[in-house]
Amino acid sequence: MDDVENVNAREYLIDFHAKSIYPAIEAMVLKEQNLDTICKDPIAIMLASKKIAEKEIARATSLEIPENIKLLFQKELSKKEQISLLKGISIKTEQLATIFLYANDKGYKFSNYRFEDTPKKYIGADLPSFIYLCDENTIEHYGETSLTDGQMKEKITVSQFVLARILNNEKHWHCFYQTRRGLLGNEPGEYGSKSHIHYISDSFGLSLEDVIKGFKAGICPHSKVHITFDESK
Known part of the structure; x- marks a missing residue:
């Protein structure tokens, strides 16, 4: 999440979440052989991402604090x-x-x-869009990168x-x-x-x-x- 100032939290979180999940939704849609080409249009994918994001924010709103x-x-x-x-x-x-x-x-x-x-050696590196350090101390990532699992782990832990x-x-x-x-x-x-x-x-x-x-x-x-x-x- 980039720096942002004095915005409507609901609108911003929906927009941010939609953009965050767009690459994953796009990858899944493009893999499907039986989908109509209109479903694979970037606008259609973004609309689907926003609908999912709206449901997630509605769920967050319903939680008790x-x-x-x-x-x-x-x-x-x-x-x-x-x-x-x-x-x-x-x-x-x-x-x-x-x-x-x-x-x-x-x-x-x-x-x-x-x-x-x-760490300076990772500034400008071709990082994947998502890196996750699992409880088992293994690495999961989404997106292309030239970094090894060990380097991605160091990036997270340091x-x-x-x-x-x-x-x-x-x-x-x-x-x-x-x-x-x-x-x-x-x-x-x-x-x-x-x-x-x-x-x-x-x-x-x-x-x-x-x-x-x-x-x-x-x-x-x-x-x-x-x-x-x-x-x-």
């Missing part, structure tokens, strides 16, 4: 109150989109910022990143940000050993301009708030 997270977007809260509300909170990864969509319906705009520190999502209604802003160390559970603190995401807001006394500037340089503000990811089925 903790009431204490909803309160962040409903009430005027101090930093102390926000920290207290979020203590011990756990969500599933798919509920992250639900939070953004809930905030969108409460009048908040969505922004996304990403910083990635990639690269550092910051991914920050900010929700802003021009009066208040809330930020949920992830780091590689945090997702792997390699941070100190009460919940730092579990996969988690951090939270800060305007109530923390930080300038939004400075926070965004920091994220763009790979610098994260300090936050003791750890919202853990529930990985149970």
